[in-house]
Amino acid sequence: MNINIEIKGQQAHIVNQQSLISGTSNLEEIKFDFSCEWDGYTKTAVIYVDDYSISDSVKVLVEKDVVSAEKLPSWLFREECELYIGVFGDNSEGRRITSTIVCQKVKKGVPVDVVNEITPDIYNQIIKIMCDTKALVKEADEKIEVNKGYLEQAEQKANDAADYADRAGNYLEEVVGQKTDVEKLIANIDVKVEESTTNIANITEAKMNDISSLTEAKSNDIATLTTAKMEDIANVTNAKLTDINNTAVSQIEAINSSAVAAGESQTKGINTVASSRINNITDITNQQLENINTAATHQIEMIEGKTSTQIESINNTATNQISAINSTALSQIDAINNTTTNQIKNMTVKYSDMCRTLGIEHEGILNITNNKIVSIDVRKYxxxxxxxxxxxxxxxxxxxxxxxxxxCSISCDKKELDTSKPVTDSYFEVTSNKEYDISTFDDLYLRYSSMDNTDYGYVNYKFYNNSEETAEE
Known part of the structure; x- marks a missing residue:
C-alpha cells in the first residue's frame, strides 16, 4: 500500500488516509502531488516518529515526486507510533519553500521480530548477510546521490553568495561614486551661486553707476541750459533798459534845450510835455519789463517740464533694469535648487535599492507611478x-x-494585485506610520492609485525586524 500526499501551495494532506499496522512489509512508496508553486525546486522529505529529533529524523531526496520503499528505514514501521511527514524545497536562486506536516498513524501489530522466529541455518545466514551487504551498498549509493545533490545545491549557494557579494560591491562602488558626484555637484553649485551672486552684484553696481552718471550728465545739461537762458534774459533786459535810459536822456536834453531857448514863458508847457513824455517812457519801460518777465517765466517752466520728464525717464529705466536683474537671479537660484533636489533623491533611491539587496535594515524612498505595480523582495525583513x-x-x-x-492611495499584497479578483487576507491599504507584519511575504507588491493619470513621485518607508509597537508596549 502507498501513502499518497497532496501539497497545494504549502498545505499538505494525505488523500488515502488509512491505518497502517506495525510489522507491515508490503508498503510500496510515498507519492507526492505538488502544485505549480513547487516547480523548479529540489524537494526533500523529512520523516520522523512521534516527537521530532534532528538525530532520529530521516531526510530523503524526492525523485520524480516519489520516495521509494527501499529508501525508507524499516524501523519506522516496527512499532505502534505516529509517523510524521513534511517536505521542503530549494531552488537555484537561493529561495526555500516548506509544507505543513501530515501524520500517519501506525497501529500495534504482531511483533514478528521476536515471536516464533525460525532460527536460520548457516546457508540462510550467509544469504542474509549478502542481502544486508547489498542493501548497505545500495543505501550508501543512495546517500552519495543525496549528498551529491546537496553538494550541488551548496555549490549553487556559494555561487549565489559570490554573485550577491559582487552585486553588493558594485552597488557600494556606485553609491560611493554617486556620493562623490553629488558632493562635487554641491561644491559646483556653491561656486555657481557665489559666481551668480557676484555677477549680479557687479551688474547692479555697474547699472547704478550708469544711471548715476546719466542723471548727473542730464542735471549738468539742464543747469547749463538754465544758466544760458537766464544770461540771455539778463542780456536782453539790460539792453532794453540801456535803450530806454538813452532815449530818456535824449528826450530830457532836448527838453532842456527847448526850455532855455524858449524862455520862461514856455517853461510850463515844456514841463507838461516832458512829464507826458516821461510817463510814456515809464509805461513803455514797465510793459517791456512785464513782457521780459513773462518770457522768462515761460522759458523756466519749459526747462522745468523737460527736466521732470528726463528724470522720470531715468527712474523708469533704472527700475526696469533692477527688475530684470532680480528676475534673472531668482531664475538661476530656482534652477540650482531643483537640480540639487533631484540629484539627492536619485542618490537616496539607489541607496535604498542597495540596502534591500543586502538585507540591511534602513529607511528609504521608493519611486511610485500611477497604476504601476512595484515588486520588492522582502524575505530578509x-x-x-x-x-x-x-x-x-x-x-x-x-x-x-x-x-x-x-x-490617492497605496495598496500592498504578497501576491501581484489583481482588481478583478477578491481581496486576499494579506492585502492592506497603506496608512502612514502604521506597522505592517510581512514576515510571511516573499515579495511585496505595491500599487499607487491616483485621480491624476500622469501622477508620479516618491513614498518614504522603513524596513526592520524588531516590532516597534511591541517595544512601545
Missing part, C-alpha cells in the same frame, strides 16, 4: 512602516496616507 508621500498630484508637497480627501 519582518516589518514595514510607511511615512509620507510626495507626488506631483499635490504640487510635490509631503502628505500622510491616505490623504484627507482620499484622492
Amino acid at each position: 519582518k516589518y514595514i512602516k510607511f511615512g509620507t508621500a510626495n507626488t506631483k498630484g499635490s504640487s510635490f508637497t509631503d502628505y500622510t496616507l491616505p490623504p484627507q480627501y482620499r484622492w
Whole structure:
C-alpha cells in the first residue's frame, strides 16, 4: 500500500488516509502531488516518529515526486507510533519553500521480530548477510546521490553568495561614486551661486553707476541750459533798459534845450510835455519789463517740464533694469535648487535599492507611478512602516496616507494585485506610520492609485525586524 500526499501551495494532506499496522512489509512508496508553486525546486522529505529529533529524523531526496520503499528505514514501521511527514524545497536562486506536516498513524501489530522466529541455518545466514551487504551498498549509493545533490545545491549557494557579494560591491562602488558626484555637484553649485551672486552684484553696481552718471550728465545739461537762458534774459533786459535810459536822456536834453531857448514863458508847457513824455517812457519801460518777465517765466517752466520728464525717464529705466536683474537671479537660484533636489533623491533611491539587496535594515524612498505595480523582495525583513508621500498630484508637497480627501492611495499584497479578483487576507491599504507584519511575504507588491493619470513621485518607508509597537508596549 502507498501513502499518497497532496501539497497545494504549502498545505499538505494525505488523500488515502488509512491505518497502517506495525510489522507491515508490503508498503510500496510515498507519492507526492505538488502544485505549480513547487516547480523548479529540489524537494526533500523529512520523516520522523512521534516527537521530532534532528538525530532520529530521516531526510530523503524526492525523485520524480516519489520516495521509494527501499529508501525508507524499516524501523519506522516496527512499532505502534505516529509517523510524521513534511517536505521542503530549494531552488537555484537561493529561495526555500516548506509544507505543513501530515501524520500517519501506525497501529500495534504482531511483533514478528521476536515471536516464533525460525532460527536460520548457516546457508540462510550467509544469504542474509549478502542481502544486508547489498542493501548497505545500495543505501550508501543512495546517500552519495543525496549528498551529491546537496553538494550541488551548496555549490549553487556559494555561487549565489559570490554573485550577491559582487552585486553588493558594485552597488557600494556606485553609491560611493554617486556620493562623490553629488558632493562635487554641491561644491559646483556653491561656486555657481557665489559666481551668480557676484555677477549680479557687479551688474547692479555697474547699472547704478550708469544711471548715476546719466542723471548727473542730464542735471549738468539742464543747469547749463538754465544758466544760458537766464544770461540771455539778463542780456536782453539790460539792453532794453540801456535803450530806454538813452532815449530818456535824449528826450530830457532836448527838453532842456527847448526850455532855455524858449524862455520862461514856455517853461510850463515844456514841463507838461516832458512829464507826458516821461510817463510814456515809464509805461513803455514797465510793459517791456512785464513782457521780459513773462518770457522768462515761460522759458523756466519749459526747462522745468523737460527736466521732470528726463528724470522720470531715468527712474523708469533704472527700475526696469533692477527688475530684470532680480528676475534673472531668482531664475538661476530656482534652477540650482531643483537640480540639487533631484540629484539627492536619485542618490537616496539607489541607496535604498542597495540596502534591500543586502538585507540591511534602513529607511528609504521608493519611486511610485500611477497604476504601476512595484515588486520588492522582502524575505530578509519582518516589518514595514510607511511615512509620507510626495507626488506631483499635490504640487510635490509631503502628505500622510491616505490623504484627507482620499484622492490617492497605496495598496500592498504578497501576491501581484489583481482588481478583478477578491481581496486576499494579506492585502492592506497603506496608512502612514502604521506597522505592517510581512514576515510571511516573499515579495511585496505595491500599487499607487491616483485621480491624476500622469501622477508620479516618491513614498518614504522603513524596513526592520524588531516590532516597534511591541517595544512601545
